[in-house]
Amino acid sequence: MEVCGGQTHSIIKSGLDQLLPKEINLVHGPGCPVCVTPLELIDKAIALASRKDVIFTSFGDMLRVPGSASDLLAVKAAGGDVRILYSPLDSLKIAQENPDKTIVFFGIGFETTAPPNAMAVVQAKAQGISNFAMLVSHVIVPAAITASWNLLK
Amino acid sequence: MCLGIPGKVIELYETNGMKMAKIDFSGVIKEACMEYLPEIKVGDYTLIHVGFGLSIIDEEEALETLNLLNQIAAMGEEEG
Numbered sequence: 001m002e003v004c005g006g007q008t009h010s011i012i013k014s015g016l017d018q019l020l021p022k023e024i025n026l027v028h029g030p031g032c033p034v035c036v037t038p039l040e041l042i043d044k045a046i047a048l049a050s051r052k053d054v055i056f057t058s059f060g061d062m063l064r065v066p067g068s069a070s071d072l073l074a075v076k077a078a079g080g081d082v083r084i085l086y087s088p089l090d091s092l093k094i095a096q097e098n099p100d101k102t103i104v105f106f107g108i109g110f111e112t113t114a115p116p117n118a119m120a121v122v123q124a125k126a127q128g129i130s131n132f133a134m135l136v137s138h139v140i141v142p143a144a145i146t147a148s149w150n151l152l153k
Numbered sequence: 154m155c156l157g158i159p160g161k162v163i164e165l166y167e168t169n170g171m172k173m174a175k176i177d178f179s180g181v182i183k184e185a186c187m188e189y190l191p192e193i194k195v196g197d198y199t200l201i202h203v204g205f206g207l208s209i210i211d212e213e214e215a216l217e218t219l220n221l222l223n224q225i226a227a228m229g230e231e232e233g
């Protein structure tokens with residue numbers, strides 16, 4: 001099974017699945033946190049990012065994920081303050097520099113991203129940053145893979 | 154975002170009570186948080202994901218991964 005939607009795309013585009021010996025059955029997995037983020041959460045993100053009193057921070061790949069009617073990139077293009085982060089901790093610097101705004105961070109990811117996202121929350125409390133919020137959508141790999149596997153049966 | 158990129162720790166320091174490091178990614182220097190790797194030392198290689206060190210990896214594995222990433226990048230350029 002490959003997990004990432006980008007890998008699925010590359011495998012099919014290059015015909016790799018047809019080159020594999022017939023003993024190997026390739027199953028397409030759930031996709032990464034970007035792909036498996038629920039539609040309603042993308043819509044929530046878009047609604048929050050569109051507010052004038054919000055600076056919306058996110059990992060770059062979330063900006064192109066379609067919501068019901070729009071995406072974060074469109075909000076940014078229309079003048080919304082949507083900023084791409086390298087690290088969740090960058091949200092805190094932005095919060096300190098913009099005390100009159102609420103900084104909302106789109107906290108998505110599998111197990112690898114949860115500890116870094118959590119550190120932003122721990123640090124916000126430790127540094128007394130009160131204008132930081134997080135829109136959370138963490139997923140665990142085993143649950144996502146089991147769900148994909150069960151769909152095959 | 155998905156990628157964990159190997160980098161070498163060239164400096165360790167503290168910011169806001171957190172262990173931080175300057176990481177050398179084959180010439181590009183970026184800051185990363187080492188709070189989850191309290192035992193890391195200058196000269197160690199680490200896998201960086203969203204600005205955080207997630208694990209200490211040995212130099213041979215790090216250099217092999219970087220070499221593969223460079224090869225992929227070079228193939229992309231060839232295709233144009």
